[in-house]
Amino acid sequence: MKYAFSCSGRGRLAFLLFFLASGAFAQGWDMRPGVTEISQDLRALHHMSLWICIIVGAIVFGAMFYTIIAHRRSKNPVPATWHHSTKVEIIWTIIPTLIVIGMVIPATKTLIEIEDNSDADLTILVTGSQWKWHYQYLEAGFGFFSNLSTPTEQINNIEPKGEHYLLEVDNPLVIPANLKVRFLTSSDDVIHSWWVPDFAVKQDALPGFINEAWARVPVPGTYRGQCTELCGMNHAYMPVVVDVIPEDEFQEWIDDQRIALEAQGEAAIAARSRDWSMEELMPIGEDVYLSNCATCHQPDGSGQGITYPAMTGSAIVNGPIEAHISTVLNGVAGTEMQAWGPQLSDLEIAAVITYERNSLGNETGEVIQPLTIFNSR
Amino acid sequence: MSQESLHAGDGPPDYYVPHSSAWPIIGSTALFVTAFGAGHFIQQSTDKVPTATGSYGLWIFLIGLAAVAYMMYGWFAQVVKESIQGLVSAKLDRSFRQSMFWFIVSEIMFFAAFFGALFHARVITVPWLAGASDNLQTHLLLWPDFADTWPLFLTPGGGLTQAMAAWGLPFINTVILVTSSITVTLAHWALKKNNRGALKAWLGFTVLLGAVFLVLQVVEYYEAYHALNLTMASGIYGSTFFMLTGFHGLHVTLGTIMLAVMLIRSMRGHFTPDDHFAFEAASWYWHFVDVVWLFLFTFVYWF
Amino acid sequence: MIAHADNIPSGRHPLVKFILRWLLTTNHKEIGTLYLSFSFLLFFIGGAFALTFRAELAQPGLQFMGADFYNQMVTLHGLVMVFGAVMPAFVGLANYMIPLQIGASDMALPRLNNFSFWIMPFAFGLLLSSLFMPGGAPDFGWTLYAPLSTTYGPPSTDFLILGGQLMGISSILGAINIIVTIFNLRAPGMTLMKMPMFVWTWLITAFLLIMAMPVLAGVVTMMLTDRHFGTSFFEASGGGDPLIFQHVFWFFGHPEVYIMILPGFGIASQIIPTFARKPLFGYASMVYATAAIAGLSFVVWGHHMFATGMPLATELWFMYATMLIAVPTGVKVFNWVATMWDGSMTFETPMLFALGFVVMFTIGGFSGLMLAVAPVDFQYHDTFFVVAHIHYVLYPGAIFATMAAVYYWIPKWTGNMYDERLGKIHFWTAVVALNLTFFPMHFVGLGGMPRRIADYALPFTGLNTFATAGAFLLGVTQVLFLYIIIKTVRGGPKATDQVWEGAEGLEWTLPSPLPLHTFETPPKVD
Numbered sequence A: 001m002k003y004a005f006s007c008s009g010r011g012r013l014a015f016l017l018f019f020l021a022s023g024a025f026a027q028g029w030d031m032r033p034g035v036t037e038i039s040q041d042l043r044a045l046h047h048m049s050l051w052i053c054i055i056v057g058a059i060v061f062g063a064m065f066y067t068i069i070a071h072r073r074s075k076n077p078v079p080a081t082w083h084h085s086t087k088v089e090i091i092w093t094i095i096p097t098l099i100v101i102g103m104v105i106p107a108t109k110t111l112i113e114i115e116d117n118s119d120a121d122l123t124i125l126v127t128g129s130q131w132k133w134h135y136q137y138l139e140a141g142f143g144f145f146s147n148l149s150t151p152t153e154q155i156n157n158i159e160p161k162g163e164h165y166l167l168e169v170d171n172p173l174v175i176p177a178n179l180k181v182r183f184l185t186s187s188d189d190v191i192h193s194w195w196v197p198d199f200a201v202k203q204d205a206l207p208g209f210i211n212e213a214w215a216r217v218p219v220p221g222t223y224r225g226q227c228t229e230l231c232g233m234n235h236a237y238m239p240v241v242v243d244v245i246p247e248d249e250f251q252e253w254i255d256d257q258r259i260a261l262e263a264q265g266e267a268a269i270a271a272r273s274r275d276w277s278m279e280e281l282m283p284i285g286e287d288v289y290l291s292n293c294a295t296c297h298q299p300d301g302s303g304q305g306i307t308y309p310a311m312t313g314s315a316i317v318n319g320p321i322e323a324h325i326s327t328v329l330n331g332v333a334g335t336e337m338q339a340w341g342p343q344l345s346d347l348e349i350a351a352v353i354t355y356e357r358n359s360l361g362n363e364t365g366e367v368i369q370p371l372t373i374f375n376s377r
Numbered sequence B: 001m002s003q004e005s006l007h008a009g010d011g012p013p014d015y016y017v018p019h020s021s022a023w024p025i026i027g028s029t030a031l032f033v034t035a036f037g038a039g040h041f042i043q044q045s046t047d048k049v050p051t052a053t054g055s056y057g058l059w060i061f062l063i064g065l066a067a068v069a070y071m072m073y074g075w076f077a078q079v080v081k082e083s084i085q086g087l088v089s090a091k092l093d094r095s096f097r098q099s100m101f102w103f104i105v106s107e108i109m110f111f112a113a114f115f116g117a118l119f120h121a122r123v124i125t126v127p128w129l130a131g132a133s134d135n136l137q138t139h140l141l142l143w144p145d146f147a148d149t150w151p152l153f154l155t156p157g158g159g160l161t162q163a164m165a166a167w168g169l170p171f172i173n174t175v176i177l178v179t180s181s182i183t184v185t186l187a188h189w190a191l192k193k194n195n196r197g198a199l200k201a202w203l204g205f206t207v208l209l210g211a212v213f214l215v216l217q218v219v220e221y222y223e224a225y226h227a228l229n230l231t232m233a234s235g236i237y238g239s240t241f242f243m244l245t246g247f248h249g250l251h252v253t254l255g256t257i258m259l260a261v262m263l264i265r266s267m268r269g270h271f272t273p274d275d276h277f278a279f280e281a282a283s284w285y286w287h288f289v290d291v292v293w294l295f296l297f298t299f300v301y302w303f
Numbered sequence C: 001m002i003a004h005a006d007n008i009p010s011g012r013h014p015l016v017k018f019i020l021r022w023l024l025t026t027n028h029k030e031i032g033t034l035y036l037s038f039s040f041l042l043f044f045i046g047g048a049f050a051l052t053f054r055a056e057l058a059q060p061g062l063q064f065m066g067a068d069f070y071n072q073m074v075t076l077h078g079l080v081m082v083f084g085a086v087m088p089a090f091v092g093l094a095n096y097m098i099p100l101q102i103g104a105s106d107m108a109l110p111r112l113n114n115f116s117f118w119i120m121p122f123a124f125g126l127l128l129s130s131l132f133m134p135g136g137a138p139d140f141g142w143t144l145y146a147p148l149s150t151t152y153g154p155p156s157t158d159f160l161i162l163g164g165q166l167m168g169i170s171s172i173l174g175a176i177n178i179i180v181t182i183f184n185l186r187a188p189g190m191t192l193m194k195m196p197m198f199v200w201t202w203l204i205t206a207f208l209l210i211m212a213m214p215v216l217a218g219v220v221t222m223m224l225t226d227r228h229f230g231t232s233f234f235e236a237s238g239g240g241d242p243l244i245f246q247h248v249f250w251f252f253g254h255p256e257v258y259i260m261i262l263p264g265f266g267i268a269s270q271i272i273p274t275f276a277r278k279p280l281f282g283y284a285s286m287v288y289a290t291a292a293i294a295g296l297s298f299v300v301w302g303h304h305m306f307a308t309g310m311p312l313a314t315e316l317w318f319m320y321a322t323m324l325i326a327v328p329t330g331v332k333v334f335n336w337v338a339t340m341w342d343g344s345m346t347f348e349t350p351m352l353f354a355l356g357f358v359v360m361f362t363i364g365g366f367s368g369l370m371l372a373v374a375p376v377d378f379q380y381h382d383t384f385f386v387v388a389h390i391h392y393v394l395y396p397g398a399i400f401a402t403m404a405a406v407y408y409w410i411p412k413w414t415g416n417m418y419d420e421r422l423g424k425i426h427f428w429t430a431v432v433a434l435n436l437t438f439f440p441m442h443f444v445g446l447g448g449m450p451r452r453i454a455d456y457a458l459p460f461t462g463l464n465t466f467a468t469a470g471a472f473l474l475g476v477t478q479v480l481f482l483y484i485i486i487k488t489v490r491g492g493p494k495a496t497d498q499v500w501e502g503a504e505g506l507e508w509t510l511p512s513p514l515p516l517h518t519f520e521t522p523p524k525v526d
């Protein structure tokens, strides 16, 4: 509210009305305080510059208002004729210069702190791709993908929206509290930007380069953010969710992940050691298709324009199986069709290919086995 | 005022304002046709755009270029005619001069964009990719085999190329361009002394030097593509090399054409010792092209 | 004495004559009219795009369009508004007013002037036709960031590039013409330091255009060759860098934003003294401040790139240099207030718009200053806070300035007074509507809503619904403005030659409406 009153000046009435009205909508009016030291420093800096603007604004607009009222023609029929004063002009050059210098000093200190990426306890490689994040724990040597988990029905207004609409993922990043975690950001395709407002970490992820940022989060909890660099169609659907867990639970979590990975490996071996039937594969394939492929190729396989080819009747889907497998495994370089090999298991890929070939208007009757996929990798 | 009454007046008007002219609209239409054709041509000649088929783009583009040339010819011919009619006052002459100056400034900025890309690549990007200062992770995780060299013989993606040596053809070309800058000045002096013979000789020599430069440039490109594997596609070195030398070559071509036109006009007896703006504009342009080359030679070939 | 040569063939059908007149004209007033009408048309088109995507933002979820179409709308909105609405509007005003203000009979190179204008419709024809191309219009934002625009851009990107180059040619030629006119055609006695502020600001703007536009042409050319000719300016695997794109783009882009505001400063500096009936305060320092802003604008571009991973020292430089711009800009604001001080003010529509301009541009400048604080920009960057900033400097900035200028000079152009009551209604509804639209964006931005998203999380719903309502109201006020203009052109109370009691300058010595040719013998200025 204070912002309103002092920054308004002319049109104060309009502003007032507007503020009263929008007060009803108020959710968060101010920069989020966040939980890290840096995020709180930034908020303090934000308040400092905001207040400076409010005060300067109050003086400038106050003077303007005063003169508008006091020097209107009916009050002041004969205008003055003076038109410069070197002294005054020098004063109002110097004062803003000093103000700016005053703002810059604390800002420089904070910036130097932000850019100090040394002595991290833990390093995570954050790689963006259209439109998901991949997190790699460099020390522990494993990683996983993190996809939006909001169902399309909610986006298309068919179902009511959940509490964390668009800010929820299947696999959140997990980091320990109180340790200095360094994030290396990079990208597989276009520029993305990894932002967690509560950590005050926003770092562009550039294809072919690695940027660094860090956070030390004192409070365990779940923190949510989004990709903040326009990265194509589904830029709005690329959330960041970070679970901060107490330091001592973190090692446990890592161990659990290792065990889970091993289990996955065993499941993969089991999967490729037997033949799967069409009836088994189709429902798995449908799931995989809907959650991974449908954003581009559409749930009914009709594609979108010339950019995202239709699956229905596609020459690749209905052609030789090798080309189909390699398209899905390795993607198509320089297009949004990415390599799915790293993200999906043999079974999943076998299932989705089987699904594509026998649904969405295609009928090749072929069943693809996980073993085939394993051998094509 | 009609055309006739212009002649009736004595002395040039203070400022000549043509009331309407068809050349600009012909010109803008021609530019549009050129751009339209270029767009289709480009799309039709790559496989990136599956929907673009046929080859009419090239023809539209060429028609557009021809129309642009026609417009330039017609427009300039008209200005020349007006000048001969004595419609160009000293003030209008000054307008022409200043415009040419600012036009050259804008051309300099066009080159500045590419030089900027070159400097950024050399000073920041390539060292970053090779892990300089605190960018070690980029090197370790993404491009472990990449080393910082310039010229960039081996790109991060593995493309191989060789460098164009500075002291062969490029150096000869430097000598040619610097000489041509001198000869065009000699031609200018000759014109100012009203020595028509020397004017034509020096100007002709300058045009010849320009043409030789272009031929050598073609030879150099041939060598780059066939002997050195240095192409547009060989990484940032090849990209900056060909874009900078290519746009420079384009400007040399334009400059040579301009000078050739001046040569023809001199032969037809145009220009007087104190009224020859077109000639001066062409020679300014030529000096500009020369100076750009010196930067090119220094930063693209030499260092 | 000025010589005119008339080539329009006589004895044709009136319609043919009408078309030929506008196609072939070399008259600065007619070309100014063409520019202004063109920009107004594109303002409506850009505004219609804005309303389209604002409708989508009214509620979370996807209602009216796919996410990709949303991006196309945002991109075209930005491009059309910046290059199609604001820039041609200012060039149109320059064409119309600079010769009148410096006592010249026309622009220095009238045929070139026609050329500059008629390139624009073609350029925007190419750009807008991309909407109907397979793959859709460009969808990567008006900033065209590579590699989204190169490797991943739709086929229509090539036409955006070519259209952009045409537009660049037009702007450069137009700027050359303006500079030369100002340097060369001033009436005897009109020394540089006697020129009206509008002329001064345009002189400096034209300089910015000549320096900046070729750089844009260069960077889009690199896009084109990266897309089709195998170069790797923006590809790490070839040793290039997407940041090269950003550096070169913003080297153009930041001067560009001052191109969109300096003429506005000039307009305010004309109007405020007129209605305060008091000379402009600190004329010389206004000139120096404008020059300082222009000079600084070339060394601050990196403030758009704080989050891209630039080295610390570079970030610090860009922060310091950017914040310094507040100083000369402050001088301008303070001088305007000092001009009003102890004046004898009335508040006709042009004055209202000029004052609205000063206040709300300053608010936009304040948010700019906040954005310039590099560490905090990590939180603001690419959120709606930035969107709020750009609309405060551009809408009540550039657009209000243009509207103020139109109200101020239209009696001179048409010989008719506009409807004062409607003008005031226009002003007040616009003020209310635009604050409804853009003020809440500060808050959603601070709350964490990224820009350029088709769909958003639930906490942002209320303020977004609000902003959408404001946007539609703002649309209605534009229709009102159109109506006022048409009404004024068609008739109305006759304007006197002086029009505004307090106005000074050569343009007011001429009759209203203006005859086609003016100052054929240059006036004497003392």
Ligand code: HEA
Pocket: A052, A053, A056, A060, A096, A097, A099, A100, C143, C257, C258, C260, C261, C303, C304, C322, C323, C325, C326, C327, C329, C330, C331, C333, C361, C362, C363, C364, C365, C366, C367, C368, C369, C371, C372, C373, C377, C380, C381, C382, C386, C389, C390, C393, C394, C397, C398
């Ligand atoms: C007309 C256009 C215009 C103008 C004039 C400005 C003016 C300024 N802009 Fe703005 N800006 C844009 C158009 C404009 N901008 C656009 C379009 C973008 C977004 C581009 C995109 O990404 O799409 C942008 C983005 C942008 C950013 C990047 C944000 C981000 O992406 O993270 C920054 C950061 O520094 C910035 C800063 C400034 C500053 C410091 C000024 C200064 O010039 C403002 C100076 C004015 C004042 C400060 C007010 C008056 C002064 C006083 C009363 C004196 C005393 C005051 C004090 C000392 C407090 N702008």
Ligand code: HEA
Pocket: C043, C044, C045, C046, C047, C048, C050, C051, C054, C074, C075, C077, C078, C079, C081, C082, C085, C086, C140, C141, C142, C143, C387, C390, C391, C394, C395, C398, C399, C437, C450, C451, C452, C453, C454, C467, C471, C472, C473, C474, C475, C476, C478, C479
């Ligand atoms: C001068 C420049 C200018 C102007 C005037 C405007 C005007 C408006 N802008 Fe614009 N805007 C930009 C320049 C400008 N904008 C830029 C550069 C961007 C960044 C783009 C990018 O990210 O790449 C941007 C981005 C931008 C966004 C962010 C989108 C996003 O990031 O997702 C939004 C969101 O609300 C917005 C809204 C509006 C609105 C509501 C108006 C309104 O003021 C429009 C008012 C005008 C009209 C409404 C038209 C008039 C009337 C009709 C069409 C008749 C029909 C209508 C009715 C009868 C109701 N703009």
Ligand code: CUA
Pocket: A128, A131, A191, A192, A193, A227, A228, A229, A230, A231, A232, A234, A235, A236, A238
């Ligand atoms: Cu990823 Cu936006």
Ligand SMILES: [Cu+2]
Pocket: C253, C254, C257, C300, C301, C303, C304
């Ligand atoms: Cu800027």
